[in-house]
Amino acid sequence: MRVQQWLYTLALRIRSLFHRRRLEQELDDEFQFHLEHLMENGMTRAEAIKALDGIELRKEECRDTRGLNWIEGLTQDLRYAVRVLRKSPAFTTVAILSLALGIGANTAIFSVMDLLLLRPLPVKQPDGLRLLRIPGKTATRYSFTYPMFELISQRSPVFAEIFAWSMVRLQTPVGGDMVLIPAAYAGGDYFKGLGVSPKIGQVFGREDDRPAGGKNGPVAVISDGYWDRRYARSPSVVGQSIPLNGVAVTIIGVMPAGFFGAEVGTAPDVWVPLNLQRQLDNPRCISSPSCWYLRVMARFKPGVTDAQGAAALATISRGVMEDSNPPRRPDLRATFVAQQLQTEPGAAGYTGLRGLVRGPLQILMGLVGLVLLIACANMANLLTARAAARQKEVAVRLALGAGRKRVIRQFLTESILLSVAGAAGGFLIAIWATRVLIALVSNTAVLDLQPDWRVLTFTAVAAVGTGLLFGLAPAFRATRVGVGAALKERAAQIQGSSGRFGFMRLLLGGQVAMSVLLLAAAGLLAESLSRLLTESPGFDTRGVTVVSIDTSKLPQKGPALMELYGRIVERAKALPGAESVSLMSTTPLSNGGWDNSVTVVGRTDIPEQERQADINAVGPKMLETMRIPLLAGRDFNDRDTEQSTKVAVISDNAARRWFPEGALGRYIGMGNNSMVRIVGIAGNSKYLNLREAIPKTLFVPYTQWNQGGGITIRTAVPVRETYAEFRELLRQLAPGAPIRTIKTMEQQMDESLATERLTAYLSVFFAVLALLLTSVGLYGILAYSVSRRTSEIGVRMALGAQPGNVVWLVVREAMGHTAAGAVAGVAAVAASSKLIESLLYGVRPNDPATIVASVVALAAVCAGAAWLPARRASRLDPMTALREE
Amino acid sequence: MSKPSDLVQGTLDLLLLKILALEPLHGWAISLRLKQVSGDVLQVSDGSLYPALHRLENQGWIKAEWRTTENNRRAKFYTLTRLGRGQLAKETANWERLSGAITGVVRLSEV
Numbered sequence: 001m002r003v004q005q006w007l008y009t010l011a012l013r014i015r016s017l018f019h020r021r022r023l024e025q026e027l028d029d030e031f032q033f034h035l036e037h038l039m040e041n042g043m044t045r046a047e048a049i050k051a052l053d054g055i056e057l058r059k060e061e062c063r064d065t066r067g068l069n070w071i072e073g074l075t076q077d078l079r080y081a082v083r084v085l086r087k088s089p090a091f092t093t094v095a096i097l098s099l100a101l102g103i104g105a106n107t108a109i110f111s112v113m114d115l116l117l118l119r120p121l122p123v124k125q126p127d128g129l130r131l132l133r134i135p136g137k138t139a140t141r142y143s144f145t146y147p148m149f150e151l152i153s154q155r156s157p158v159f160a161e162i163f164a165w166s167m168v169r170l171q172t173p174v175g176g177d178m179v180l181i182p183a184a185y186a187g188g189d190y191f192k193g194l195g196v197s198p199k200i201g202q203v204f205g206r207e208d209d210r211p212a213g214g215k216n217g218p219v220a221v222i223s224d225g226y227w228d229r230r231y232a233r234s235p236s237v238v239g240q241s242i243p244l245n246g247v248a249v250t251i252i253g254v255m256p257a258g259f260f261g262a263e264v265g266t267a268p269d270v271w272v273p274l275n276l277q278r279q280l281d282n283p284r285c286i287s288s289p290s291c292w293y294l295r296v297m298a299r300f301k302p303g304v305t306d307a308q309g310a311a312a313l314a315t316i317s318r319g320v321m322e323d324s325n326p327p328r329r330p331d332l333r334a335t336f337v338a339q340q341l342q343t344e345p346g347a348a349g350y351t352g353l354r355g356l357v358r359g360p361l362q363i364l365m366g367l368v369g370l371v372l373l374i375a376c377a378n379m380a381n382l383l384t385a386r387a388a389a390r391q392k393e394v395a396v397r398l399a400l401g402a403g404r405k406r407v408i409r410q411f412l413t414e415s416i417l418l419s420v421a422g423a424a425g426g427f428l429i430a431i432w433a434t435r436v437l438i439a440l441v442s443n444t445a446v447l448d449l450q451p452d453w454r455v456l457t458f459t460a461v462a463a464v465g466t467g468l469l470f471g472l473a474p475a476f477r478a479t480r481v482g483v484g485a486a487l488k489e490r491a492a493q494i495q496g497s498s499g500r501f502g503f504m505r506l507l508l509g510g511q512v513a514m515s516v517l518l519l520a521a522a523g524l525l526a527e528s529l530s531r532l533l534t535e536s537p538g539f540d541t542r543g544v545t546v547v548s549i550d551t552s553k554l555p556q557k558g559p560a561l562m563e564l565y566g567r568i569v570e571r572a573k574a575l576p577g578a579e580s581v582s583l584m585s586t587t588p589l590s591n592g593g594w595d596n597s598v599t600v601v602g603r604t605d606i607p608e609q610e611r612q613a614d615i616n617a618v619g620p621k622m623l624e625t626m627r628i629p630l631l632a633g634r635d636f637n638d639r640d641t642e643q644s645t646k647v648a649v650i651s652d653n654a655a656r657r658w659f660p661e662g663a664l665g666r667y668i669g670m671g672n673n674s675m676v677r678i679v680g681i682a683g684n685s686k687y688l689n690l691r692e693a694i695p696k697t698l699f700v701p702y703t704q705w706n707q708g709g710g711i712t713i714r715t716a717v718p719v720r721e722t723y724a725e726f727r728e729l730l731r732q733l734a735p736g737a738p739i740r741t742i743k744t745m746e747q748q749m750d751e752s753l754a755t756e757r758l759t760a761y762l763s764v765f766f767a768v769l770a771l772l773l774t775s776v777g778l779y780g781i782l783a784y785s786v787s788r789r790t791s792e793i794g795v796r797m798a799l800g801a802q803p804g805n806v807v808w809l810v811v812r813e814a815m816g817h818t819a820a821g822a823v824a825g826v827a828a829v830a831a832s833s834k835l836i837e838s839l840l841y842g843v844r845p846n847d848p849a850t851i852v853a854s855v856v857a858l859a860a861v862c863a864g865a866a867w868l869p870a871r872r873a874s875r876l877d878p879m880t881a882l883r884e885e
Numbered sequence: 886m887s888k889p890s891d892l893v894q895g896t897l898d899l900l901l902l903k904i905l906a907l908e909p910l911h912g913w914a915i916s917l918r919l920k921q922v923s924g925d926v927l928q929v930s931d932g933s934l935y936p937a938l939h940r941l942e943n944q945g946w947i948k949a950e951w952r953t954t955e956n957n958r959r960a961k962f963y964t965l966t967r968l969g970r971g972q973l974a975k976e977t978a979n980w981e982r983l984s985g986a987i988t989g990v991v992r993l994s995e996v
Contacts, residue, residue: 005968008945026951030912030961034931037913053932061936065943 099422102375104429124195129346161193187274201253226269265445289325379470387478415471423463509821516825519854522767529760531842538685540627541745577717583619585709599669633680649680654696775865794881803874814866911960
């Protein structure tokens with residue numbers, strides 16, 4: 001019965017929507033019929049209408065019973081709102097533009113967060129995935145060795161599926177050339193755990209993950225993109241063989257479009273079983289207990305809770321660590337075996353970018369939220385000022401019998417219409433801005449930039465939320481007006497204004513305070529970036545290019561390979577424009593490298609942390625190529641070979657700390673009983689990144705440590721012009737060694753500062769936006785105040801006030817409005833600037849100069865915003881002004 | 886949807902449903918019938934009659950159609966629906982329970 005009634009009345013209501021005109025006519029007729037009967041029974045028309053207690057009111061009650069009347073009301077409100085907004089295009093444009101910028105900036109930052117931190121992997125039940133980690137004192141480790149992965153797989157009873165992967169680039173011949181394609185080693189229950197079925201063919205599992213492959217031998221699965229590019233979507237690709245690093249591998253399946261595995265930002269073309277690595281490249285890494293290169297994910301067995309899983313991992317942690325080749329030194333060993341295995345939610349996959357951007361993104365989200373609040377305050381101010389001009393309209397509507405609720409609804413419809421229009425614009429801005437932001441974060445990340453429902457929801461909530469936030473208070477204030485008083489205009493101006501003005505001042509104060517906060521944050525972050533950019537890394541980045549080549553498939557190994565490197569360096573010196581060529585195993589500023597705690601022979605009083613050294617295996621003339629000064633002793637040369645005495649060049653700070661009485665000729669122990677003799681002292685230089693304190697650096701000849709590296713070339717001409725020749729040279733000397741990367745040191749430096757750049761640029765942009773919005777807000781409130789004080793100013797001028805006095809009058813008022821806000825802003829900076837301390841470099845969070853500069857910048861912009869209304873006030877004609885009374 | 890606890894509204898609904906249960910009528914006739922059956926005890930203004938009728942119609946308890954009256958004029962006639970018949974029974978029972986209870990209380994206080 002209930003359902004039936006519900007359906008019936010729903011049909012009635014829907015009908016009422018579509019037959020509105022007919023229903024109106026019927027309503028008319030029905031009342032008319034009653035009216036006529038009353039009049040036939042001797043009433044006058046007026047009496048009859050009175051008997052029905054006013055026909056229109058009753059009709060409205062009848063309409064209300066239709067239930068969907070509010071939709072009609074809404075259409076009415078919307079139509080009216082559009083009309084009202086069209087009538088003041090300047091206001092509407094400013095409003096929509098500022099909201100579009102505010103909401104767009106928020107949506108863009110949120111999109112980046114969504115892409116990197118929130119969006120679930122396109123796999124089966126991503127919520128069930130858990131990412132394994134090892135929390136440490138300073139950083140959380142997400143990498144594992146293969147033996148460790150095996151131990152965890154065997155010993156933990158709580159996982160239904162557990163898998164590991166590592167990103168790699170593999171060589172395959174295309175045309176006559178070897179090219180490197182992005183690939184992934186996938187081990188354990190990789191495809192089963194991710195739960196994605198292939199588009200065609202099949203995937204591989206544990207039975208194929210063996211050193212020699214499974215029953216089909218070595219197999220691979222390719223991506224939809226690679227299938228398209230390389231095989232033109234031919235279904236016969238399954239069963240074909242593809243040479244990867246010289247090994248013939250059989251393609252057994254193609255993954256669906258959109259699948260990229262579990263590492264966000266990567267786009268492998270090929271997946272091969274992890275154990276195939278023994279054949280494809282470095283066979284030592286997979287069996288090594290010190291090659292930390294795997295990411296591990298798992299799914300718990302059904303019914304296993306996170307707490308149970310954590311407990312199970314806790315019980316096996318110590319055993320796994322003990323069997324994972326812990327360091328021999330007792331203290332290091334104790335720390336190592338105490339490490340705990342943990343899981344964290346893995347729905348959003350893993351990305352190396354996450355650790356890099358999480359902190360900055362949270363700060364940026366906070367800053368951009370402030371921008372939106374400022375935009376809201378601005379809108380609230382503009383609407384309040386507008387409401388003053390619309391007081392008569394409101395009064396008339398109230399007098400004609402509109403309920404206060406109805407009028408508030410009308411006002412809110414207008415503000416939400418504005419915010420929705422702003423959000424639509426903002427959404428478009430965000431789509432573009434997200435691309436720019438991601439490119440700033442990483443130039444190699446491959447991400448699906450399509451906004452998903454989270455981003456859409458965020459924008460929608462932002463739209464309605466801001467509309468309500470800035471519309472509600474003005475709407476309530478606008479309708480809080482005595483009808484009689486409002487219709488008598490003068491009275492209304494005097495009465496209603498003081499409260500409203502206080503409200504506007506409060507909003508403006510808030511805007512000013514938030515602007516100061518944003519300016520200070522931007523100032524600090526920009527100062528940090530500029531310090532980093534002007535910080536000398538200790539070498540000259542200009543004109544240096546590092547070419548790294550993949551030598552894993554060359555026949556030469558060990559000393560023969562070192563000799564080949566020597567020949568490549570030698571030949572590269574003849575490249576056009578080449579000034580100096582050398583080799584470095586670690587490219588500085590690449591956030592990675594070789595570090596070790598060394599022993600200083602003859603001294604036992606130096607604590608461990610002062611014996612940490614960053615080590616780089618380099619060729620002769622590296623100092624010259626990088627323009628690191630040689631302060632004493634000699635550089636490496638061709639006589640430093642595998643057989644000769646092991647030597648080192650150490651940095652100045654290391655020499656001073658370790659050997660105050662002179663370092664040349666002294667010895668350093670580098671573990672495994674190998675001693676190196678110090679032959680030179682070089683200038684200090686940075687190693688991991690620009691942010692770190694200058695490390696103690698130890699250079700060793702690459703020939704003595706069997707370490708190849710990037711060919712480092714200093715050229716007078718842009719390297720692009722020598723690129724073809726370098727390729728040709730490589731083809732002659734080392735066919736089968738494709739170029740892995742070719743990067744100038746300046747690019748390297750840019751990349752290492754990517755997040756700093758992102759935060760600095762964005763916070764400055766947000767601060768400029770905040771200033772702009774605040775100045776619009778100040779302008780609005782002053783213009784309003786001047787128009788309100790027209791007669792007062794007229795009297796003053798009639799009594800002899802000069803234009804200068806009047807300008808001062810307005811400017812003083814502007815200062816009054818902003819001063820309190822600025823004070824509050826400075827207090828807010830003092831209270832909160834610690835939050836961004838971790839992002840700063842070379843500047844303290846409460847840097848007085850930055851705070852003063854922020855206030856000064858704000859004051860200057862406010863003075864500019866005050867200028868127009870002040871000038872207008874000073875040009876008032878006293879007679880006209882007074883006549884307005 | 887219905888608010889049985891609301892005595893006044895519930896009563897008007899009950900009266901209207903009861904009147905329409907006897908025969909289909911138009912608004913004017915309903916107003917006459919109301920005055921006729923309840924005398925001056927129940928003061929239902931002509932104006933409040935129509936919103937009530939429209940509400941009942943939108944609840945699905947009565948339905949309306951345009952017919953010609955005996956004087957050859959077009960008028961909107963309201964008829965009880967099957968749903969309305971059920972509602973009438975329910976409201977009648979409600980009313981009897983309520984008035985019975987109130988009568989009981991009133992008698993009790995007289996003793």
